[in-house]
Amino acid sequence: MERDTHFILGVYVDENVLLHAVEKVRGSGVKIHEVYSPYPVHGLEHALGYKRSKLPIAAFLFGMLGTSLALTMQFYMMKFDWPMIIGGKNYAAFPDFVPVSFEMTVLLAAFGMVGVFLITSNLKPWAQPRIFDVRSTDDKHIMAIDLANNTSLKEDKIKSILTSSGATEVNRKSFE
């Protein structure tokens, strides 16, 4: 990282307190960098104002690609490249091509979507995440506020907003 970054961290124990806190903190004009939780908290993405994920669209498109590839492959091989009579069936025996087409659809939809998920979320074996507080993968919710994005507010003011919103601890963390 080029410059030092400083964060104020609010530690929350209860998920319902956290949900109200997110609304309250955002309502007071503080920009939240991100909230880190040990498990998915329902409604948190709405409270933070995140847009719905577009991953379902990716899955659908990859699935369509799988279906088309599978059908193209089967018709090309069985009907055009090397037609053979098998069990008296048509060369292009469409019903027989359904199982493989279905499997390829599922395969490409799943792998395509997971690939997009890993890339967009920057998940890879050699990734070095910034860990604000190790308890965020255990039992605490950590709300991180980037001071560089909240220059209009004083640090003490942000800390008091966090405390009044129900944070059990308020810490400061800097990364080089």
Place this chain on the structure above:
Amino acid sequence: MQVTSSVRQPLVTGGKTYHDVTHDVSRQVEGKPSKLWYMAFLTAASVLALGSIALLTTLWEGIGIWGLNKTVGWAWDITNFVWWVGIGHAGTLISAVLLLFRQKWRTSINRAAEAMTIFAVICAAMFPVIHMGRPWVGAYWALPLPNTYGSLWVNFNSPLLWDVFAISTYFSVSLVFWYIGLIPDFATIRDRATGLRRKIYGALSFGWDGAAKTWMRYESVSLILAGLATPLVLSVHTIVSFDFATSVIPGWHTTIFPPYFVAGAIFSGFAMVLTLMIITRKVYKLEDYITIGHIELMNIVIIITGSIVGIAYITEFFIAWYSGVDAEQYAFINRATGPYWWAYWSMMTCNVISPQLFWIKKIRTSIVATFLLSLVVNIGMWFERFVIIVTSLHRDYLPSSWAMFYPSWADVGVYLFTFGVFFTFFFLFAKFFPVINMAEVKSVLKSTSEKAHK
């Protein structure tokens, strides 16, 4: 906020906090394995070593050393294949179908059940590969490679080829689904560890940080993978049943096979999940997470699927009679009263009669009874496949070709080999991976714990 009806039993007992969940599951990964684990692992590894003698002999000599003859050309190999694939189905059912139905009790058992799926599918896939005789050239026969590689295109009209696609898709999608679920838990272990373990689990966790945005995407991915895996799991055993149903052998040429095989697969799979989970919860002291309530719910699934299988057996008989086809009628009467009558009645007793004991609440909430019955069901389901495959083949169209099938030592040995593989993998999983999905248990902890009911 989630609200759960107060008439529901708590899913996690013992007043566990979030930190307790982390600690109870992670300590298995962090601590030295117990003596019991070493014993279990060494036993599994010995079975693997012993079975590999049979496997290597088969590869060296060819499948001529199996008990197959010119009438019964398919027997133990395909029986074991179908049996293992069937066992795998419970894992996907628990992780995908129960997710779509919002059954929260799945959270404690889905991780281990999915691991079981993956290992069972590996064991299953070995049989079609081994039975090719020369597996190293098998790729030319099973994959759609161009004609210049030695043979024509693969035959897309054949259910055996559909199986290649179905099993490989099933395996890879299950593996991805399982791994995506493991990522947050690997991060939990990473954040508790230091040194080399921190590096290893850090790499395994793909740099997971638990950001709300990533969780949102994770939830979206899980839901869609579940939506994809649900028709997938139904299609896999449907296609396995097509191996038989699309043929014209009396006893196989049956339209009831797809739903009947899927029900049987879930039936045997839940039995294997119970066998494994009853041992795991005892050895790892996870009784507060995998409660009697979980065991009872799984037993209810066993009653339902066992009854569906029972109805299917009876329907087959009725249809054989109603069809008026002599060969079909003979095939079924021969099953029940012919030379393999004992296999047929073992199947009927183990699969249809014994699971009905679970109607009695005392039996379905008893750990000992559940464990014993889970073994009985697995034996019964093996016999089901044996009965379908061998009794339909051993009475050929020409009475001069009638024969019996006797397994050779190599048949038994290769089957043992897959047991070795399955349990060795499972014990390694149980030691190095979190056996319970911590993040998902935490997400249902608050709304379903004992405290929430007060």
